[in-house]
Amino acid sequence: xxxxxxxxxxxxxxxxxxxxxxxxxxxxxxxxxxxxxxxxxxxxxxxxxxxxxxxxxxxxxxxxxxxxxxxxxxxxxxxxxxxxxxxxxxxxxxxxxxxxxxxxxxxxxxxxxxxxxxxxxxxxxxxxxxxxxxxxxxxxxxxxxxxxxxxxxxxxxxxxxxxxxxxxxxxxxxxxxxxxxxxxxxxxxxxxxxxxxxxxxxxxxxxxxxxxxxxxxxxxxxxxxxxxxxxxxxxxxxxxxxxxxxxxxxxxxxxxxxxxxxxxxxxxxxxxxxxxxxxxxxxxxxxxxxxxxxxxxxxxxxxxxxxxxxxxxxxxxxxxxxxxxxxxxxxxxxxxxxxxxxxxxxxxxxxxx
Amino acid sequence: xxxxxxxxxxxxxxxxxxxxxxxxxxxxxxxxxxxxxxxxxxxxxxxxxxxxxxxxxxxxxxxxxxxxxxxxxxxxxxxxxxxxxxxxxxxxxxxxxxxxxxxxxxxxxxxxxxxxxxxxxxxxxxxxxxxxxxxxxxxxxxxxxxxxxxxxxxxxxxxxxxxxxxxxxxxxxxxxxxxxxxxxxxxxxxxxxxxxxxxxxxxxxxxxxxxxxxxxxxxxxxxxxxxxxxxxxxxxxxxxxxxxxxxxxxxxxxxxxxxxxxxxxxxxxxxxxxxxxxxxxxxxxxxxxxxxxxxxxxxxxxxxxxxxxxxxxxxxxxxxxxxxxxxxxxxxxxxxxxxxxxxxxxxxxxxxx
Numbered sequence: 001x002x003x004x005x006x007x008x009x010x011x012x013x014x015x016x017x018x019x020x021x022x023x024x025x026x027x028x029x030x031x032x033x034x035x036x037x038x039x040x041x042x043x044x045x046x047x048x049x050x051x052x053x054x055x056x057x058x059x060x061x062x063x064x065x066x067x068x069x070x071x072x073x074x075x076x077x078x079x080x081x082x083x084x085x086x087x088x089x090x091x092x093x094x095x096x097x098x099x100x101x102x103x104x105x106x107x108x109x110x111x112x113x114x115x116x117x118x119x120x121x122x123x124x125x126x127x128x129x130x131x132x133x134x135x136x137x138x139x140x141x142x143x144x145x146x147x148x149x150x151x152x153x154x155x156x157x158x159x160x161x162x163x164x165x166x167x168x169x170x171x172x173x174x175x176x177x178x179x180x181x182x183x184x185x186x187x188x189x190x191x192x193x194x195x196x197x198x199x200x201x202x203x204x205x206x207x208x209x210x211x212x213x214x215x216x217x218x219x220x221x222x223x224x225x226x227x228x229x230x231x232x233x234x235x236x237x238x239x240x241x242x243x244x245x246x247x248x249x250x251x252x253x254x255x256x257x258x259x260x261x262x263x264x265x266x267x268x269x270x271x272x273x274x275x276x277x278x279x280x281x282x283x284x285x286x287x288x289x290x291x292x293x294x295x296x297x298x299x300x301x302x303x304x305x306x307x308x309x310x311x312x313x314x315x316x317x318x319x320x321x322x323x324x325x326x327x328x329x330x331x332x333x334x335x336x337x338x339x340x341x342x343x344x345x346x347x348x349x350x351x352x353x
Numbered sequence: 354x355x356x357x358x359x360x361x362x363x364x365x366x367x368x369x370x371x372x373x374x375x376x377x378x379x380x381x382x383x384x385x386x387x388x389x390x391x392x393x394x395x396x397x398x399x400x401x402x403x404x405x406x407x408x409x410x411x412x413x414x415x416x417x418x419x420x421x422x423x424x425x426x427x428x429x430x431x432x433x434x435x436x437x438x439x440x441x442x443x444x445x446x447x448x449x450x451x452x453x454x455x456x457x458x459x460x461x462x463x464x465x466x467x468x469x470x471x472x473x474x475x476x477x478x479x480x481x482x483x484x485x486x487x488x489x490x491x492x493x494x495x496x497x498x499x500x501x502x503x504x505x506x507x508x509x510x511x512x513x514x515x516x517x518x519x520x521x522x523x524x525x526x527x528x529x530x531x532x533x534x535x536x537x538x539x540x541x542x543x544x545x546x547x548x549x550x551x552x553x554x555x556x557x558x559x560x561x562x563x564x565x566x567x568x569x570x571x572x573x574x575x576x577x578x579x580x581x582x583x584x585x586x587x588x589x590x591x592x593x594x595x596x597x598x599x600x601x602x603x604x605x606x607x608x609x610x611x612x613x614x615x616x617x618x619x620x621x622x623x624x625x626x627x628x629x630x631x632x633x634x635x636x637x638x639x640x641x642x643x644x645x646x647x648x649x650x651x652x653x654x655x656x657x658x659x660x661x662x663x664x665x666x667x668x669x670x671x672x673x674x675x676x677x678x679x680x681x682x683x684x685x686x687x688x689x690x691x692x693x694x695x696x697x698x699x700x701x702x703x704x705x706x
Contacts, residue, residue, distance in 0.1 A: 167666040171524030171612040173563045173601065192548060195541070200648065208605050209648035210526045212612065212660055212674050217642050220623045220662045230665070244666040246612035246674065248526065251604050252561050259524040259565065259599035270573045289570050295553065295562035307565055309573045312583070313520040313597040321565050321599065 002040065002301035002333055017045035018136065018343075021080045021104070023095060024087025025049030025069055026057045028181050029109055032332035033084050038063055040336060043343065048076055052087070056181075080104040081136045082342075084335050100139040105342060107142050107335045114143040114232060121235050123150050124337050125282040126157040131341050142338055145236060146228040147330030148172050148247060148256050153236045154303040154329070155322045156262070158280035159273060160237060164265025166316070169244040170229065171259045174214065175252040175294055176205055178326050184253065191251070205249070212248045223247060255294025256326045263314035273318050274308045282329070292323045300325055301333045355393065355654035355686055370398035371489070371696075374433045374457070376448060377440025378402030378422055379410045381534050382462055385685035386437050391416055393689060396696065401429055405440070409534075433457040434489045435695075437688050453492040458695065460495050460688045467496040467585060474588050476503050477690045478635040479510040484694050495691055498589060499581040500683030501525050501600060501609050506589045507656040507682070508675045509615070511633035512626060513590060517618025519669070522597040523582065526610040527567065528647055529558055529602065531679050537606065544604070558602075565601045576600060608647025609679040616667035626671050627661045635682070645676045653678055654686045 020037065024030040026049070037044055049060045050072040059066045070076060072091070077083065077099040085092050086109040096106045096113070113119040120130040121143045134140050145153070152170060159165065176187045187205040194200060194207050215224030222230060225247040234240050278285040286292050286306035297304050304323045311317025324330055373390065377383040379402070390397055402413045403425040412419045423429060425444070430436065430452040438445050439462040449459045449466070466472040473483040474496045487493050498506070505523060512518065529540045540558040547553060547560050568577030575583060578600040587593050631638040639645050639659035650657050657676045664670025677683055 169522050169597075169614050169666050171599070173526070173603070188548070191544070195545060195548075206646065206648075209608075209646050210603055210605060210610050211646055212610070212644050213642075217660075219641055222662070242666045244522075244614045244664050244670075244672055246524070246660070246672065248610075248612065250526070250563055252563060255562075257563050257565070257601075259601065261522050261597045287572060289566075289572055291565050293559065293562050293564055295559075307570075307599070309575070311597050313522050313595045317597075319597055319599065 002036065002328070017043040018081035019046045019048065019079050020044050021048040021050055021076060021083045021099070023050045023072060023083060023085040023091065025060060026051045026055045027086055028177055028184070028327055029086040029331040031060070032327050033086065033335060034060055034062055036332055036336040040340065042336065042339065048080070050076055074098050077102040077104060082339055083107070084339070085109060086331065096141055100141060103137050103139045105134065105136055105138060105140050105142065107144060107338050109144040109331050109335055111146065111228060113141050114145060114228075115235065119143050121145055121232060122338050123153050123236055123334060124341050125280070126153050126236055127238065128341055131338065132345060134342060135346055136342065144331065144335045144338070145232045146225070147178055147326040148174060148225070148258065149229045149232040149236070150330050150334050151256060151303045151322050151324035152229065152258060152260070153233055154282050155260070155277065155305050155320065156233070157237065158276050158283070159262060159264065159318070162276045163268045163273070163316070165237070165241050166263040166265050167242045167314070168233070169261045170246070172245075172247045173250045173252070173257040173294070174247060175250065175254050175256055175326055177254045178256065178330075179205070179249070187251070207251050210248050210250050212246055214247045214249055252294045254298040254325060254327060255323060256330060257294050258322045259319070260322060261311050261314060261319050262317060263311065264316040264318065267316050268318060270308050270310050270318060277305050277308065291321050294323055297323050298325050299328070301328050303329055355389065355681070370396040371434035372399045372401065372432050373397050374401040374403055374429060374436045374452070376403045376425060376436060376438040376444065378413060379404045379408045380439055381530055381537070381680055382439040382684040384413070385680050386439065386688060387413055387415055389685055389689040393693065395689065395692065401433070403429055427451050430455040430457060435692055436460070437692070438462060439684065449494055453494060456490050456492045458487065458489055458491060458493050458495065460497060460691050462497040462684050462688055464499065464581060466494050467498065467581075468588070472496050474498055474585060475691050476506050476589055476687060477694050478633070479506050479589055480591065481694055484691065485698060487695060488699055489695065497684065497688045497691070498585045499578070500531055500679040501527055501578070501611065502582050502585040502589070503683050503687050504609060504656045504675050504677035505582065505611055505613070506586060507635050508613070508630065508658050508673065509586070510590065511629050511636070512615060512617065512671070515629045516621045516626070516669070518590070518594050519616040519618050520595045520667070521586070522614045523599070524612045525598075525600045526603045526605070526647070527600060528605040528607050528609055528679055530607045531609065532558070532602070540604070560604050563601050563603050565599055567600045567602055605647045607651040607678060607680060608676060609683060610647050611675045612672070613675060614664050614667060614672050615670060616664065617669040617671065620669050621671060623661050623663050623671060630658050630661065644674050647676055650676050651678050652681070654681045656682055
């Protein structure tokens with residue numbers, strides 16, 4: 001399901017295997033990370049699944065072996081080459097400095113360090129070149145962007161390069177799994193209860209409902225989720241982009257969708273945009289009249305773009321629809337992809353360079 | 354649940370009661386129309402529920418009486434004062450000319466006549482003045498706009514009057530009930546099956562999914578649903594408005610939501626916009642940080658506006674979130690509201706004028 005990257009494919013198995021810690025290993029994203037490390041035959045010497053003091057699961061299966069999930073402690077990071085973190089911002093802030101001190105490269109899926117000017121915020125298809133200066137043993141944090149930002153910038157970057165970006169307007173349709181495992185369980189339960197004629201609890205997830213409030217907000221301002229997209233997008237694209245963003249939680253298990261309008265700097269026909277997108281890395285375009293949907297693309301590592309058409313409201317504009325699996329390209333796969341690129345670039349570097 | 358309109362309230366019961374035909378009386382919207390006629394104490398002398406040859410229901414209850422649902426035939430329109438139609442475009446095209454010939458005023462909830470230049474397309478809060486020239490006995494068609502258009506223009510009109518409209522960008526979150534009773538039944542069934550681990554049928558409604566394809570489309574163009582909003586909005590606002598529209602079906606039973614960005618002609622602060630919207634007819638604004646949601650407003654005749662905030666992408670712009678019950682303000686209530694206004698204006702007209 002994850003697209004092959006031939007250069008990584010031929011190299012990652014040749015490198016000295018790594019000691020890999022996964023922080024938040026029992027969550028939805030942590031589990032996907034562990035599964036991807038196995039599927040991609042990532043060069044793991046030792047896998048160290050870490051979780052909070054009372055993990056939901058005692059053991060994880062990796063390459064057919066049952067591996068105990070350990071409570072996170074400073075000692076676990078000794079000798080770690082790579083830390084994949086998806087245990088919440090507070091835990092990343094607490095533990096990643098410890099791991100960095102121990103010399104590990106940390107790929108952080110939380111928002112803790114994303115806007116730190118010292119921390120690269122990476123989507124390999126867009127700004128993977130920033131990884132060239134990073135090598136294992138260095139003790140560095142690399143940030144994984146927010147799920148809804150990743151799929152957006154994968155689609156925006158080829159358009160930016162070809163036609164320039166003047167402004168971007170996005171409305172999202174974000175699945176429940178983006179809120180974690182507990183939210184999925186409560187959502188499933190609420191959906192069952194409502195189907196049986198039950199009443200809706202005040203703080204229940206939006207079963208049979210949509211909610212334009214992910215995180216917190218102040219009156220007259222964006223939500224925390226919207227702020228992430230507003231701040232992360234220009235950092236990844238390496239240029240300012242005026243944006244309107246509305247982030248909405250929808251009753252879908254997995255897969256985020258986005259309705260996007262962009263004003264380009266130069267005139268563009270939608271057929272040209274389709275061409276440019278179809279040649280861009282990490283994208284599957286859906287020409288014709290059948291758009292991709294979240295349920296269809298769940299389990300898939302690509303960013304799917306459909307309904308490419310002219311903007312009628314903006315000069316030099318386009319409208320399109322972007323869908324991706326928020327747990328994979330939006331989180332675990334983007335992180336593992338960064339790790340693979342680091343492994344590949346190490347092998348290609350001249351010895352002692 | 355339906356807001357009182359004091360002028361109508363005092364007059365509709367005084368007028369000579371009307372013979373009212375409801376075409377498509379057993380559908381979701383038809384049933385809501387019948388319920389509203391009763392709740393609003395509309396001056397009905399005789400209610401004639403009409404449906405296709407094999408209606409799903411034999412009888413409807415109106416004012417405590419069981420009334421047979423009759424197959425639609427030309428004779429039923431003889432002596433009809435008012436026809437409320439919600440039986441699909443083909444049936445409106447077939448039967449409304451017959452009803453007009455018989456002298457009835459027809460309020461049509463289908464798309465059949467909306468873009469006919471001879472047919473007024475009415476949202477009472479926006480362009481209800483166009484009803485002034487219409488009276489019972491005249492044989493006229495009045496079109497009810499599409500559900501997603503109605504709630505949009507109720508929110509746009511006060512902003513247009515106060516600040517002017519330069520461009521409008523809308524992404525919708527449209528509930529399943531907009532696709533009719535059959536769709537709701539199949540959606541419920543599909544949701545149950547998926548919860549029990551069943552597989553998804555190819556043409557099933559979007560249970561746990563979102564689909565940006567309502568109606569048909571051509572590659573590079575809008576869908577039929579999007580085209581309705583693109584064409585109806587300027588007709589109702591009585592000025593051209595460049596628009597980007599993405600219409601998306603979401604797994605919600607009832608209530609449509611819309612994320613909107615507008616560029617105004619003149620500078621506007623979001624607090625001013627909130628003021629203007631809070632004084633506008635038919636709107637309930639939601640200041641503060643808790644936005645309205647479809648499930649919350651279902652059963653309510655108002656248009657709910659929340660998350661009013663500045664646009665960051667457009668000059669002189671605003672972003673906001675609009676929610677309404679698509680079966681009520683988006684369909685049945687807007688139609689009955691038009692009928693009430695016609696009744697009220699007749700009483701106020703000087704006799705013989």
